[in-house]
Amino acid sequence: MARRFLTLYGLLFFVFIYAPILLVVVYSFNANTVNMMIWSGFTFDWYRQIFGMETQVTESAIYVDSTDQLYAAIRTSLTVALSTSAFSTICGTALALAVARYRFRLAGFYRTLLMVPMIMPDIVLGIALLIFFITIGMNLSLMSIIIGQSTFLISYVFVTVSARLAEFDTSVEEASADLGATPAQTFRKVTLPGIAPGILGGWLLSFIISMDDLVITYFIAGTGNTTLPIHIWGMLRRGIKPEINAIATLMLLFTLVIAAIGLYFRSRRQK
Amino acid sequence: MSLARRKFLQLLGLLGGPTLFLLVFFFGPLLIMVVYSFLTPGLYGGVDWIFSHLNYGRILGWADTRYEKFDPVFLSIFGRSLRLAALTVITSLLISYPAAFWISRMTPGRRDFAIFLVTLPFFVSLIVRLFAWVLILRPTGFLNQGLMGVGLTAQPIEFLYTDFAVILGMTYVFIPFMFLPLYGSIEKLDIAQIEASADLGATRFQTFRKVVLPATMPGIIGGAIITFIPALGNFIVPSVLGGAKVLMIGNLIEQQFLSARNWPFGSALAMLVMTAVLVLLVVQLRLARHGEH
Numbered sequence: 001m002a003r004r005f006l007t008l009y010g011l012l013f014f015v016f017i018y019a020p021i022l023l024v025v026v027y028s029f030n031a032n033t034v035n036m037m038i039w040s041g042f043t044f045d046w047y048r049q050i051f052g053m054e055t056q057v058t059e060s061a062i063y064v065d066s067t068d069q070l071y072a073a074i075r076t077s078l079t080v081a082l083s084t085s086a087f088s089t090i091c092g093t094a095l096a097l098a099v100a101r102y103r104f105r106l107a108g109f110y111r112t113l114l115m116v117p118m119i120m121p122d123i124v125l126g127i128a129l130l131i132f133f134i135t136i137g138m139n140l141s142l143m144s145i146i147i148g149q150s151t152f153l154i155s156y157v158f159v160t161v162s163a164r165l166a167e168f169d170t171s172v173e174e175a176s177a178d179l180g181a182t183p184a185q186t187f188r189k190v191t192l193p194g195i196a197p198g199i200l201g202g203w204l205l206s207f208i209i210s211m212d213d214l215v216i217t218y219f220i221a222g223t224g225n226t227t228l229p230i231h232i233w234g235m236l237r238r239g240i241k242p243e244i245n246a247i248a249t250l251m252l253l254f255t256l257v258i259a260a261i262g263l264y265f266r267s268r269r270q271k
Numbered sequence: 272m273s274l275a276r277r278k279f280l281q282l283l284g285l286l287g288g289p290t291l292f293l294l295v296f297f298f299g300p301l302l303i304m305v306v307y308s309f310l311t312p313g314l315y316g317g318v319d320w321i322f323s324h325l326n327y328g329r330i331l332g333w334a335d336t337r338y339e340k341f342d343p344v345f346l347s348i349f350g351r352s353l354r355l356a357a358l359t360v361i362t363s364l365l366i367s368y369p370a371a372f373w374i375s376r377m378t379p380g381r382r383d384f385a386i387f388l389v390t391l392p393f394f395v396s397l398i399v400r401l402f403a404w405v406l407i408l409r410p411t412g413f414l415n416q417g418l419m420g421v422g423l424t425a426q427p428i429e430f431l432y433t434d435f436a437v438i439l440g441m442t443y444v445f446i447p448f449m450f451l452p453l454y455g456s457i458e459k460l461d462i463a464q465i466e467a468s469a470d471l472g473a474t475r476f477q478t479f480r481k482v483v484l485p486a487t488m489p490g491i492i493g494g495a496i497i498t499f500i501p502a503l504g505n506f507i508v509p510s511v512l513g514g515a516k517v518l519m520i521g522n523l524i525e526q527q528f529l530s531a532r533n534w535p536f537g538s539a540l541a542m543l544v545m546t547a548v549l550v551l552l553v554v555q556l557r558l559a560r561h562g563e564h
Contacts, residue, residue: 007373016443018392020404023407095289098286124541124544127528128300129300131303214398232402248396252396256391
């Protein structure tokens with residue numbers, strides 16, 4: 001009896017998690033242009049609009065934001081996410097290697113310190129960065145977004161790579177050294193391939209978080225640099241429109257593919 | 272070059288760049304924000320480099336009556352933020368705990384897949400997840416359609432722009448934060464202890480209260496803290512689901528920076544959030560130490 005109740009509860013838990021997301025996906029195919037909440041048939045029109053194609057429903061043309069703006073936002077987001085994740089991955093990996101493989105007095109201190117950016121409320125970091133950039137006279141630009149996001153993404157990469165380093169057997173490295181490999185050779189041939197899944201995981205994680213970051217980017221983006229989340233945020237503020245469903249579904253697909261790749265590598269690593 | 276020296280140089284090469292970057296671009300901004308919270312706001316949105324404690328006075332109760340009036344509304348908004356964040360923690364705990372228990376009893380293969388499913392929404396865009404709840408809660412939304420369809424209400428209920436909507440939204444967004452630490456400690460539960468407790472005649476409730484709950488307390492505290500912190504300073508969820516009716520401290524801070532343009536006051540408000548977070552972390556450290564002894 002108790003067990004059956006627990007199972008029911010567990011299933012409801014997953015309904016709670018997934019039903020809202022599924023609703024967005026289903027309703028992105030809703031043909032109703034008058035009331036987006038009432039199902040009136042299947043259509044690809046909202047997707048066609050996003051891709052700038054002609055649609056049968058001319059009425060809905062009043063909804064369309066310029067697709068150029070949408071594309072520009074996607075480009076900005078990709079540029080920022082690629083730069084930020086690359087930079088954060090390099091810094092985070094370097095820090096993880098230093099803390100895990102060298103004995104120095106500040107190692108424990110670093111471990112604690114690198115937690116701080118992750119628990120800092122994002123609005124605090126956002127306004128602090130805004131004040132900082134304005135005070136030192138730096139223009140708000142793509143550069144300021146990349147710098148700002150990196151300050152906390154380094155920590156995410158650090159944690160991911162550190163976890164991999166911790167379960168990585170040091171005796172293999174010692175064996176490599178015993179067999180006459182130089183430290184550089186050992187690093188290249190043993191350590192790096194060993195922690196590669198961790199680095200890849202950290203890179204994907206920082207890429208996804210960067211693509212999705214709204215709060216910090218919101219404060220330091222300035223006027224000309226609209227990322228995808230900020231663009232959608234603006235659309236939402238102007239009113240709920242059916243095409244947001246379609247954009248949301250495409251974003252969903254994109255992040256799910258990346259998350260699936262990351263989790264696939266993680267599960268392979270564990271076996 | 273000696274080995275020690277070479278090691279030292281390698282270490283410096285690894286640490287130097289990132290350390291410098293974080294010092295300048297992470298700790299630098301936080302320091303400047305602290306300084307700003309003690310400066311005088313300029314007349315036209317800028318800042319005058321004159322010391323002032325009135326930014327804090329406006330919030331906490333002392334003020335210069337000329338233009339920097341004390342207004343209890345700031346403390347009450349902060350109080351509401353604390354309350355909503357606490358309720359979010361409780362809701363997500365109540366939702367996650369039985370689910371984590373259920374998943375911990377599965378076969379290993381299923382278990383991994385279930386955890387994968389719980390983590391997956393974390394990677395789905397925040398704004399998309401909130402938008403979904405707007406569709407559900409708005410007057411013409413699914414919830415109202417359902418309620419009216421069944422005949423429970425004749426008129427749509429205004430779910431959107433209420434405390435309820437904000438708590439629901441934050442719970443939904445932060446579920447993985449609560450679930451994972453909880454699951455970590457529930458998974459480690461010693462089944463033999465639970466069985467022993469039952470064998471010795473304890474009721475289910477007694478076993479839960481005396482054995483299960485204390486053993487999973489670290490997970491509860493850990494989950495509560497990492498859910499509470501982002502909930503407290505949140506301004507996206509209250510903006511989307513709370514509208515102008517449910518202001519949280521995050522909205523207030525945002526206003527100071529983007530419309531009111533009173534940066535020193537906004538910084539002081541942010542310091543309030545930071546202080547709350549620090550107090551919480553110190554308490555947690557104390558509790559963790561206490562648990563070790």
